[in-house]
Amino acid sequence: MTFSNLANGYAVRSPFWVEFGIQGMGVMPAGNKKEKTGHHHLLIDTPLPPGVSDPLPFSETHRHFGKGQTGTVLELPPGQHTLRLLFADYAHRPYFVFSPEIKVNVGGKRDATPAPQINAAQFDATCRAWYQDEMTTPPRPGKAVYVKNIRDGEVLGSPFLVKLGVMGFGVAPAGSVVKDAGYFVLNVSRNGIPVTSVSLKNGETEAVLDLASGDYDLAVEFLGVDGGRLLKEELPIAVVRKSQKRR
Structure with a gap:
C-alpha cells in the first residue's frame, strides 16, 4: 500500500487531499465478502493494531472508507501528524497489508494560510513547498475518473505503473450487488487503432x-x-524506450 500523492515529511495546509494506492488486491465496499478484496482505512496518530482477528474500531484515529473510496479530504489541526494506510476485509478485520507510516506537517487552515509561491532566489526549497501544496490541494467536488501518477502528454519508460482514482463513486468488482460503485478499464490506442485493453474487473486500482x-x-x-x-477520461502519453527485462 502507498499514499499516491503524499510522502514522508510533506508540508500541507488543512484540509488536504489524500490518495490511497494498493497493488495485488481489489477494492470492495464493506459488508461484501469476496476473496482478495477489502477497503481502505487511514490510521491517524495511532499505531498498527496488535492483531488481525478483531475488527478495527470506528474513531477519529481509525478512519474507515467502507464505500470503496480511493481518496479523501482530511482536516487536521496544525502540527506534525502520522498517517498510515491499512487494508481490511469486509468485516473491517485487517489484512497484513499496510503502508509505511509517514509524517506530515500541517501548517494551518487552507483558507487562512497563503499558498506557497516559487521564488527564483530560493528555487529548490520554494518549488518543493509549492509542489507539496499542489499535490495535496483538494479537488473540486463532483464525479470524475482519473490517472493519479501520469500527466497529460507525459513521456514514459515501459513497462510502467498506472494508478487510478475515482470521485463520486466507490470501487467494486464487476457483477457485485453494490450501489454507486464500479470498476476501471484501461484502453490503449495508437493513431486511432486499439492496441490493448485491461479490465480491472476484480476491483483493482492499479495496473x-x-x-x-x-x-x-x-x-x-x-x-x-x-x-x-x-465516466471516461483520455490523455495522450509517449513511450520512449523498453526497459530491459530482469533475468
Missing part, C-alpha cells in the same frame, strides 16, 4: 502496462458493476 516505443492515447473508463459506462 502495469508494457508498450513498445511510440505515441499512444490512454482512455480510462469507469464502468458500473453492471458494465455500463459511468
